[in-house]
Amino acid sequence: MANPKPDTRSLPAAELRVDQVDGKRRIVGYAAVFNSPSEDLGGFREIIRPGAFASALAGADVRLVVNHDPSLILGRTRNGTLKLVEDSRGLRYEADPPDTQMARDYLVSIERGDLSESSFRFYMFDDPNRGQSCRSEPTGVIREITEFARIDDVSIVAYAAYRATEVSVRSLDQARLALAKPDPWIAQADVELLFAEAD
Numbered sequence: 001m002a003n004p005k006p007d008t009r010s011l012p013a014a015e016l017r018v019d020q021v022d023g024k025r026r027i028v029g030y031a032a033v034f035n036s037p038s039e040d041l042g043g044f045r046e047i048i049r050p051g052a053f054a055s056a057l058a059g060a061d062v063r064l065v066v067n068h069d070p071s072l073i074l075g076r077t078r079n080g081t082l083k084l085v086e087d088s089r090g091l092r093y094e095a096d097p098p099d100t101q102m103a104r105d106y107l108v109s110i111e112r113g114d115l116s117e118s119s120f121r122f123y124m125f126d127d128p129n130r131g132q133s134c135r136s137e138p139t140g141v142i143r144e145i146t147e148f149a150r151i152d153d154v155s156i157v158a159y160a161a162y163r164a165t166e167v168s169v170r171s172l173d174q175a176r177l178a179l180a181k182p183d184p185w186i187a188q189a190d191v192e193l194l195f196a197e198a199d
Helices: 101-112 166-178 184-198
Strands: 007-011 016-021 024-033 044-048 063-066 069-076 082-086 090-095 117-123 132-137 140-145 150-157
Touching: 016 101, 024 101, 024 117, 024 150, 069 082, 069 090, 069 101
Parallel strands: 044 140, 063 150
Antiparallel strands: 007 117, 016 024, 024 090, 063 069, 082 090, 117 150, 132 140
């Protein structure tokens, strides 16, 4: 069963572009890249492994939105205007946006490079040992994700979500549960989060 609390992750400087296909503009990008450590998420880093999205995408109704705002929909898998596929690089998306003023405005912002990052919203399993594993390294905690429980949006975003936020706190809690014994790197991450939240 999926954890009811969503997390988001962003990919800074992601491949995000507008292509011309049959005379229409199409948004193409990567919401996630495999086998690449994330930025520091508040005392730990994440690595998404190939295949992590497979079961979450099966039958999923995913939307492409702007800044995770459900009122700014640019495509949707259920009606075929958004296509998501895991390839050798990561989670790739292609969207045929609507012919609306809102969509045209965002296409211009992507083409200009004002919007250049991608993100996705996901859910992990209630069982902290399913779909993820954590280990300590001298540089901190590494969380490897091998399976997402659910994904419900990919998003074009203005800012990366790699900051010490509530999202990072929840992920750190999951990492703590997944480790068999208390870990000194998690204790250090807790301290870093306290300082970040105080700023």
